[in-house]
Amino acid sequence: MEDEKLTINLNIVDRFYPLRIDRKEEENIRKAAKLINDRVFQYKQRYADKDTQDFLSMAALQFVIKMNEFESKADVSPILDQVDKLNSDLEDYLEKE
Numbered sequence: 749m750e751d752e753k754l755t756i757n758l759n760i761v762d763r764f765y766p767l768r769i770d771r772k773e774e775e776n777i778r779k780a781a782k783l784i785n786d787r788v789f790q791y792k793q794r795y796a797d798k799d800t801q802d803f804l805s806m807a808a809l810q811f812v813i814k815m816n817e818f819e820s821k822a823d824v825s826p827i828l829d830q831v832d833k834l835n836s837d838l839e840d841y842l843e844k845e
Contacts, residue, residue: 761788761800783811 752771757764758781769777784807791803 760784761804787811 753768754771754774755766755768756774756777757766758777759765760781761784767777784804787807787810788800788803791798791806792800795802
């Protein structure tokens with residue numbers, strides 16, 4: 749059965765965006781919008797003299813920094829390189845014995 753599509757109006761910083769999404773993605777998309785709105789609201793409380801675009805830019809920057817941190821933690825290639833080197837060292841050692 750094909751996934752059901754759903755049309756939602758997503759509110760991000762008092763602007764509404766109509767989106768057509770898979771029903772199974774709705775909760776994640778709404779949570780993402782809420783996180784953006786919450787972060788922008790925090791900036792509005794701290795820096796009343798700034799523009800909404802500034803708040804959105806800072807929120808985007810924070811989210812991308814976090815995403816990069818998670819991606820770098822998920823990168824297992826350095827560990828695999830170490831395992832390969834250890835394996836090679838062990839093979840060399842065993843060949844000498």
